[in-house]
Amino acid sequence: MQAKGDGSGSALKQIPAGVWILGFVSLSMDISSERIGAWYWLELRSTMVADTAPADLRSTAYGFFNLVSGMAMLLASVVAGLLWDRLGASATFYAGATFCMIAWVGLAWPPEADHC
Numbered sequence: 613m614q615a616k617g618d619g620s621g622s623a624l625k626q627i628p629a630g631v632w633i634l635g636f637v638s639l640s641m642d643i644s645s646e647r648i649g650a651w652y653w654l655e656l657r658s659t660m661v662a663d664t665a666p667a668d669l670r671s672t673a674y675g676f677f678n679l680v681s682g683m684a685m686l687l688a689s690v691v692a693g694l695l696w697d698r699l700g701a702s703a704t705f706y707a708g709a710t711f712c713m714i715a716w717v718g719l720a721w722p723p724e725a726d727h728c
Contacts, residue, residue, distance in 0.1 A: 657681075 657677070665673030695704045 658674070661673050661677050662670060692704050692707070695707055
């Protein structure tokens with residue numbers, strides 16, 4: 613598809629400055645929110661591991677947690693890729709929604725009372 617104009621970039625010059633500013637602000641907010649979100653969950657997971665592991669096994673607990681998390685992400689990526697290739701994009705998103713609902717039900721389930 614050919615762009616209209618004389619090839620000198622005149623189409624870009626016709627875009628108002630406000631559109632460029634809005635685009636830059638939007639891009640900046642998107643990048644910063646992604647970084648803040650990633651940092652938040654990293655800190656939350658680290659705190660959960662630190663609070664539940666004995667002090668002498670804390671490093672081992674961090675390593676094991678990251679190993680299991682990485683293996684789960686690898687498995688999820690492979691399953692999503694297979695679903696996408698074999699059944700299409702919608703199957704991948706339906707499977708994701710199904711797994712989210714299963715996790716939600718599991719989180720809503722009341723924990724067993726501690727009988728110590």
